[in-house]
Amino acid sequence: MIFKPQRFHGEAPEVAEEFPAEARLEQQVADALAASDGVGAEGLRVVATGKEIFLFGVVATRDEMDRAVEVALAIPGVEKVTVRMESGEAP
Template sequence: MVFKHQHFHETPPEVEAEFPPSATLEGAVSDALASAGGIDASDVAVIAHGSEVTLSGTVQLESEIARAEEVALGVAGVTSVRNELRFTRPR
């Protein structure tokens, strides 16, 4: 077997990021919500678009909505939060 080096004909190779910046930010916000006190974030989804984060899903208490936004804004790289969380009354 002969090994040949890759040739790109004067065009540098394109390297795709294994973890795009939005995925990294989403992970950081999700981790912060999971470890923050006063929030049950088990049904909260985090989606990042640039430095804006969207929180969606449900929480058990109305007070958790504001707390989730506060925690998300405290994560490095987040400049704004679109809070679409709803609360469901416990049965």
């Protein structure tokens, strides 16, 4: 099978950045949370907007929530963490 080079109106296509900075930052935070002691990351979702990280989900305790914020803030490039998490503990 022969594949021709991709062209758009006779010109080679421009390739946008495949993994933008926000996606890399999200992945770094998610990886750090998964590897961290004291955080059950399986119930968390990480979203980056600029240098701000949003943490969504459910954790078992408020200590776990605090630890998740600490881990996220330790990642280079993260300037702010907004928490949208719930804990299983009574308020």
